[in-house]
Amino acid sequence: MTEEPDALRAKARALLDGGLNEREFLGWLHRHVGHSGREDLQDLVEMDDTFTLGGTVDGDAWFDSSPEAAVPRRYVRDSARHIVNDEPVPPASP
DSSP: OOOHHHHHHHHHHHHHHHHSSSHHHHHHHHHHHOOOOOOOGGHHHHHHHHHSSSSOOOOHHHHHHOOOOOOHHHHHHHHHHHHHOOOOOOOOOO
């Protein structure tokens, strides 16, 4: 899978503008970038794996509103800002 830079920036912009939530953005990245895509996006793709495979029925609700999910939500949004600005996405903090 390979991402088109314009489509990637458009999805990142949609997240920042409120047209997508973080989970929707992660899912899109997973489908369109995948595990063989850009190296700097792999933490985001793997984050989708974590919250999809380890999730529960209310996993999206947890990710959207739980205080424990604030750090990953912030990382997703910060990553989107880097994408919109054509900057590499830094690795997720441990």
